[in-house]
Amino acid sequence: MGKRRRVAERRRTRPALLGGALAVAVGAGAGLYALYGGAAADERAAAGHKTVRTGPPTAAEIRTTAARFLTAWQHGKVSAAAAATDDPAAADRLLTGYTKDAHLTDVTVTARPPKGARVPFAVRATIAYRGLSKPLAYDSSLTVVRRASDGRPLVDWRPAVVHPDLTDGDRLVTGASGTPPVKALDRDGGEITAARYPSLGTVLDGLREKYGKTAGGTAGIELRVVRGKAAKDAKLSDKTLAELSRGTPGTVRTTLSPEFQAAAEQQVDKRARASVVVLRPSTGEILAAANSGHGFNTAFQGALAPGSTMKIITSSLLLDKGLAAADKPHPCPKTVTFGGWKFHNDDDFEIKGGTFKASFARSCNTAFISQAKKLGNDDLSRQAQQVFGLSRNDWAIGVPSFDGSVPVQSAAQMAAELIGQGGVRMNPLNMASVAATVQSGSFHQPYLVPPSVDHRTLATASRTLPARTLSQLRELMRYTAASGTAAEAMSGLGPDYGAKTGSAEVDGQKKPNGWFTAYRGDLAAAGVVQAGGHGGDTAGPIVAALLKRGS
Structure with missing residues (x-):
């Protein structure tokens, strides 16, 4: 009889469920919710056995662990909440600061139905500071994992659990x-x-x-x-x-243009994970920058492999060194092996008896890899730095930006950089600047805030392209815009124009990142659609639509 009574009592203390979601919102006078299905007994039993449970957390463990953490947090029981995570020290510091530094009170947390091991929840609180107060509401989530050492389910601690804008080392502060x-x-x-x-x-x-x-x-x-x-x-x-x-x-x-900025916002909203930058080649003024995801600023701070748009810089190098000429024959076989890697063209196409211009316009990878054996390991890095102002970490545009990276590498990695893979990293700001440098004939560091505002010095390039190289490079980009992979997107925008498409493979990603950079008159733009596919089909229409506004 005593045993049945204990079972009944245990059942009565299970948490309430609202629409399948664990209700952890409690009032100031309520006690902690009891845990699911005798979890405390399970832990005592586990303490007497050496068997360590493995595998993903069960549905019951996920609900129980989430309830333990969220209930303790909203009651201000920081130590108990931190103990429910896999990094108690870090959790304790941030949760303590939630009250002490951020001055957040009256915290209410409402869990929503779990999605696998992830438990979304809503937070409602009051910011109270020196007689001022304001409500705060936001959504976050946590993930339950199993600790390998003892099999215990715990909250996978990340600062974003407390607030989605937090990263490692960040704090919430009111004052x-x-x-x-x-x-x-x-x-x-x-x-x-x-x-x-x-x-x-x-x-x-x-x-x-x-x-x-x-x-x-x-x-x-x-x-x-x-x-x-x-x-x-x-x-x-x-x-x-x-x-x-x-x-x-x-x-x-x-320097932002309201017309171009509004148009850029509209264009990137048409595709997921799209980013674009528009600037003026003659000055470097940034006219627009937009991202379809409104968090991280990929347009200015992204660091992505630029794929075949990098061939603009590589072509300038080959032309400078006499290793290619726009209208001279140039090899474009199906494959080329260098440094132990076998490099392919898209669908293993080849161009028989074609020119370098034809290879550039069709984005033939092997046309560039075939010249790797004639290049020094630092040639591409030097070209990017000295002519295009990249990879020096010295741009001062007025807000944080990434200035591109073309590291010195050897063997197969050096060859991969020639086609925008390997260690090369760029963003739309960088690639718009590359197109602008070709259009204007010299590098003008992009800027968002005029240097006259704070008397800062803009970055400069140490040399310009020889006239013969520059004219051929413009011919390559013009031909690509008229008859190559960029022709469909750039239709009707000629004749004072040039473009280059790119597709950058990313490990674990089904579709490549699609790139496109182009100029028309005194406008240059570049865009990327991550996991979008070929650049001419994805980023191309975004860039072209903005260049059309220059007419």
């Missing part, structure tokens, strides 16, 4: 911002806001971080993400999450 807000203006004097241009949220954060203290504003009170070392190394800016009292913003004028 005087320290950095006044800024009012960013476009080139026509209109205000730039994230509500109007969703892609520019990170750009506005970067402008505030760099110019907030010098633009003439005063600080307000806010909840913000204060970046740690890892995030700062990745050039991520502090981020405002909520304002309790707004400071007085200073003013920063940018």
Whole structure:
């Protein structure tokens, strides 16, 4: 009889379920929820046996572990919540700061139905600081894993569990911002806001971080993400999450064009994971930058293999060294072996008796790999740095940016870099600048904020292309836009134009990243659609639509 009573009591203490979701939202006077199905007994039993459970966590373990963590968190029981994770020390620090530094109170967490081992949940809290208060609401999630040493299910600790904008080393802080807000203006004097241009949220954060203290504003009170070392190394800016009292913003004028920015936002919204940049070759002014994902700024800070768009730089090198000429015969076999790797063309095509121009226009990989044996390991890196201003980490555009990377490599990796694979990394800003350099004849460092605003010095290239190389390079890009892989996207935009397509293979990705860079008149643009497929079909229409606005 006693045994049946204990079983009944245990059943009555199971948590309530709302629509299949574990209800962990509790009031100030409620106690901790009991755990699923006698979990405490299971742990005592496990302590007496040496058998370690393996395999993915069960559905019951996922619900139980999530309930343990979320319930302890919302009750302010930091040690108990941290103990439910696989990194108690890191969890304890961040959860302590959630109350102490971020001044978040009245926390309510509501779990939603698990999706496998991932448990989504909603957070509602109040920011309370020196007589000011404001509600805060956001969504996050956690993942339950099994610890290998003892088989115990635990929350896989990541700062993003506490808030999705947090990365390793970041903190949530409420107080005087320290950095006044800024009012960013476009080139026509209109205000730039994230509500109007969703892609520019990170750009506005970067402008505030760099110019907030010098633009003439005063600080307000806010909840913000204060970046740690890892995030700062990745050039991520502090981020405002909520304002309790707004400071007085200073003013920063940018080079952005409201027409081009609005059009860029519309274009990238047509495809997932798309990014694009438009700039003016004669000056380097950035007219637009947009990403279909409004978090990380791939347009300025991405580091992706650029695929065959890199052949613009490689072609300039081969032309400079006399290893190719636009209208002279050039080999394009089905395959070429170099450094122990066998390199292929798309679908193993070949061009018999063709010119270098034909190989460039059709994006023949082997036409470039075949010349690798005649190049030094540092030739491509030097060409990128000295002529195109890349891979030197010295651009100062006004907000954080990645300036491209063309590392010195040898053997097969060096050959792969010739076609935009291997260790080469670029973003749309970099590749738009490459097209702009070809159009203008010399490198002009792109910039978003005019250098006159803060008297900074822009990066310069140490040399320009010889006139013969430049004219042939323009001929290659013009022919590609007219009759090659870029022709469909660039239809009707000639004759003062040039383009190059690219497709970059990524390990574990079914489709390649599609790249496209082009110029028309005094406009240059580049775009990427990650996992989109061929660049002419994916990024090409985005770039071409923006270049058409220059007419």
